[in-house]
Amino acid sequence: MRIEAQVAGTGKKFVGEAPGLDEPGALDLLKSIALSEEELLQQIDQLQLSADAKRMLYTVARTTIWAGKVVIRIGRKILETVMWLVRSFTNAPAGLIVGSVLGILVSSIPILGFTLGPFMTPLLVALGLAIGAVQDIKDKPLKAGIDSQVKQYENLRTT
Secondary structure: OEEEEEOOOOOOEEEEEOHHHHOOOHHHHHHOOOOOHHHHHHHHHHOOOOHHHHHHHHHHHOOOEEEOOEEEOHHHHHHHHHHHHHHHOOHHHHHHHHHHHHHHHHHOOOOHHHHHHHHHHHHHHHHHHHHHHHHHHHOHHHHHHHHHHHHHHHOOOOO
């Protein structure tokens, strides 16, 4: 099936063939959106982001593609997936916080913190995030949920 997309602002177009969309039910997965536009915008508003970042997310939410004669609100679908990931990955943010606190503690040690703080803080933050993410990925139901989310988008591969 032929898919078309146009970049907002620049007008640049993408056209390709996505044979996976010819399979029965492939378009149904992409067209199904659990969140209404109002719910999605409300969730974006509640994020602790700058106004510019929120404006970019609003732009993503309005992004559409055409698959044959069907309009797919792909931006809303992608943001719905992102919101699901944010809600589902609970250990990664906790690991990030623990790593940040440890980095601040190391940095606050007199003399030693001055020399090691600039190197240890980013390392501990990254390590905390990585450990939390690994714990999240080991969660079998979460892994199955991620796999099902990814599978929805596989049919968009172009040749």
